[in-house]
Amino acid sequence: MKQNILALLTGIIFGLGLCISRMADPNKVLNFLDVTGNWDPSLMLVMGGALAVTLTTFRFVLKREHPVLTEKFQLPTKKDLDSRLVFGAALFGIGWGMIGFCPGPAITATGFGLTSPYIVVVMMIIGFLTHKVLLDKG
Amino acid sequence: MENFTPYSALIGGALIGISASLLLLFNGRIAGISGILSGVFTAAAGDKAWRLLFLVGMVAAGLAYQSILPGSFEEIADFPILLLITGGFIVGFGTRMGGGCTSGHGVCGIGRLSKRSIIATIVFMGSGVATVYVLRHVLGVV
Numbered sequence: 626m627k628q629n630i631l632a633l634l635t636g637i638i639f640g641l642g643l644c645i646s647r648m649a650d651p652n653k654v655l656n657f658l659d660v661t662g663n664w665d666p667s668l669m670l671v672m673g674g675a676l677a678v679t680l681t682t683f684r685f686v687l688k689r690e691h692p693v694l695t696e697k698f699q700l701p702t703k704k705d706l707d708s709r710l711v712f713g714a715a716l717f718g719i720g721w722g723m724i725g726f727c728p729g730p731a732i733t734a735t736g737f738g739l740t741s742p743y744i745v746v747v748m749m750i751i752g753f754l755t756h757k758v759l760l761d762k763g
Numbered sequence: 764m765e766n767f768t769p770y771s772a773l774i775g776g777a778l779i780g781i782s783a784s785l786l787l788l789f790n791g792r793i794a795g796i797s798g799i800l801s802g803v804f805t806a807a808a809g810d811k812a813w814r815l816l817f818l819v820g821m822v823a824a825g826l827a828y829q830s831i832l833p834g835s836f837e838e839i840a841d842f843p844i845l846l847l848i849t850g851g852f853i854v855g856f857g858t859r860m861g862g863g864c865t866s867g868h869g870v871c872g873i874g875r876l877s878k879r880s881i882i883a884t885i886v887f888m889g890s891g892v893a894t895v896y897v898l899r900h901v902l903g904v905v
Contacts, residue, residue, distance in 0.1 A: 631789045632813035636820020639782035639794060639866075643821075644828040644835070646775020647768065652839050655905070656766065658895040667772040672869055674776025675783070679874025682784035687875065692791030699791055701862065701872075703879060710879055711886055713861025714868070718887035720853030722894025723846050725839075727865040728858060729796035731851070732818055736825025737836045744844070745851040752855020753801040760860060 628694050640733040646671040649734045651725025651741075658722050709760075783871050786817075795867020796821075797858035842905060861887070 643649040648671050656665035691697055703710075721727050726734070726745045734742035783794035790813065799814045806814065829835055858864040861883050863872060868887075872880020898904045 633816040633820045635782045635786045636817035640821035640824025642775045642778030658891045667768045670772035671776035674773040675780035675870040678780025683874045686788045693789045714883040714886040715890045716857030718890030720850045722891040723850030733821045733825040736822040737829045748851025749855035752852040756859035
């Protein structure tokens, strides 16, 4: 129960961060990726602001024996580079550059009362499930 | 460099980092949004509630922000729907294949100095820049 309340609260904070930083504005994102056009470097500072926090806090948090509300940390186990990582990240970047939405901003943007975020979220979920069927059969 | 908004970018970014830190500290989870959302469909039954609530919080934040400051976010005029459909699909497929997105790799993965996440972030930033270059300056779409 406490974990669920914490998830709701952190979701709200995350969503507010996406709105305040304007990461949830696809036009802003496309102008950030448009380095040869009217480049808007703001979103570099979104990642900079977020990393300034996580690079500091994670090192202390991960020194703990376990999280506050549960038995263990659930972290990714893969350590080595593989072709799926590189190819998948390259594909993701292509899609991101096409629409200006990555997953988080698309979800928060469904609260704006606009149509396009819904299209993006539905297609993203279809993309997840297609990957599951084709490449992640286990 | 029009519309450069450094302060709101830093403050918003810091909030994202604080959210990811709290989720890791209390629940032991990585705030990777593509993983949280796909897990709603693919994770074990007992592992779904927190994911849904995190996502509900994210949508509620968007709803509240746009309600308090109406018109803050608008559609891009005449954006081709076929591009939205294709791009959305590729984002979904690619983030699962690459094991993360801007948040999971870019904020949390680099936050714990994961080599995989650093490489993934460089790759998707690069392919994103290349895609916008081709679409805007070669093909003249959007």
